Amino acid sequence: MGAQLRVYRQKINSTKSMGKLFKAMELIATSRISKARSRVAASLPYANAITRAVSAVASQTEIDHPLTTEPEQVRRAAVLIMSSDRGLAGAYSTSVIKQAEQLHELLRSEGKEVKAYLVGNKAEQYYQFRDRPFERSWLGNTDAPVFETAREIGATLLEDFATAYEENGVDEIHIVYTRFQSMVVQEPTVIRLLPLEVVDEEADAGSELLPLYEFEPETEQVLDALLPRYIESRIFAAMLQAAASELAARQKAMKSASDNADDLVDKYTRLSNTARQAEITQELSEIVAGADSLNAS
Structure with a gap:
C-alpha cells in the first residue's frame, strides 16, 4: 500500500x-499573439495599395504579360505549404498539410505534376518521413516571419514560373496556409498565386472605381516592376496570417x-x-x- x-x-x-x-x-503564446495580430493589421495598407496598383494596370490595359496570362496548357504546378517549426499547437500543422494533400489530389486528377515547396519544420518532416520529394524548404521563425524570407520565396517561385516546362519550370503556383479569423477560428486556405488573380480581400471591388493611371515607362515595364513586389506582399501576408494562426492554436x-x-x-x-x-x-x-x-x- x-x-x-x-x-x-x-x-x-x-x-x-x-x-x-x-x-x-500558454502565457508566452498569449503575449505574442497581440504582436502577431498587429503585424497582420499593419501589413494591410501596403498590400491594399499595391493590389490597387496592379489591378489598375491589369484592368486598364490589354497586354500579353506572362504573369497575368493564362497558359494554354498547365502541365506542372508549384504548391507552397506553410506549416510550423514547432509542435504543441494542436492540429495546426496537421490541418494545413491535410489541405495541401487534398490540393495535390485535385491537381493530379487534372493531369498536372506537382512540385512542393515547404515552409516550416513540420511540413519537411512529413515529406522526409514518407520519403516524398520536395523542391526546397525554408525553416525558422514561422511564428515571427521576416520579409527577407518572403522575398527569397517569391524570387524562387518567380524564377521557376519563368522557366520553361521542359527545363523543370512550373505553369502555376498555389499557396496553402492558415488564415487567421479569430482566436477561436483559424482556417486552412488555398489561393492561386500565379497566373495572377488580382483580389483585394479588404475592399469590395465593386464599391469604387479604380483610378485612371498614365503609365511611364511602358505598361510591360510597370508590370515587371510591380508584380514581383505584389507576389512578395501576398506571400508575406500569408506568412503573417499563418504566424498569428500558429500562436492562437498553440495558446488554445x-x-x-x-x-x-x-x-x-x-x-x-x-x-x-x-x-x-x-x-x-x-x-x-x-x-x-x-x-x-x-x-x-
Whole structure:
C-alpha cells in the first residue's frame, strides 16, 4: 500500500511540473499573439495599395504579360505549404498539410505534376518521413516571419514560373496556409498565386472605381516592376496570417493541456487519499485484531 502511495505522489509531482510548463507556454503564446495580430493589421495598407496598383494596370490595359496570362496548357504546378517549426499547437500543422494533400489530389486528377515547396519544420518532416520529394524548404521563425524570407520565396517561385516546362519550370503556383479569423477560428486556405488573380480581400471591388493611371515607362515595364513586389506582399501576408494562426492554436492547445493537467492532479490526489485511507483502515484493523488476540490469551 505504501508503494502505491509513492506512485501517486510521483504522478502528482510530475503532472504539476508539466502543468507549469503548459501554463508558461500558454502565457508566452498569449503575449505574442497581440504582436502577431498587429503585424497582420499593419501589413494591410501596403498590400491594399499595391493590389490597387496592379489591378489598375491589369484592368486598364490589354497586354500579353506572362504573369497575368493564362497558359494554354498547365502541365506542372508549384504548391507552397506553410506549416510550423514547432509542435504543441494542436492540429495546426496537421490541418494545413491535410489541405495541401487534398490540393495535390485535385491537381493530379487534372493531369498536372506537382512540385512542393515547404515552409516550416513540420511540413519537411512529413515529406522526409514518407520519403516524398520536395523542391526546397525554408525553416525558422514561422511564428515571427521576416520579409527577407518572403522575398527569397517569391524570387524562387518567380524564377521557376519563368522557366520553361521542359527545363523543370512550373505553369502555376498555389499557396496553402492558415488564415487567421479569430482566436477561436483559424482556417486552412488555398489561393492561386500565379497566373495572377488580382483580389483585394479588404475592399469590395465593386464599391469604387479604380483610378485612371498614365503609365511611364511602358505598361510591360510597370508590370515587371510591380508584380514581383505584389507576389512578395501576398506571400508575406500569408506568412503573417499563418504566424498569428500558429500562436492562437498553440495558446488554445496549451490552455487545454494545462486544464487537463489540473484535472489529473485532482484525480491522482483523490486516488492518493483513498489509498491512504485504506492503508490507515488496514493498520487500525490489524491493531484491533492484535489487541483482541492479547486479551483472549
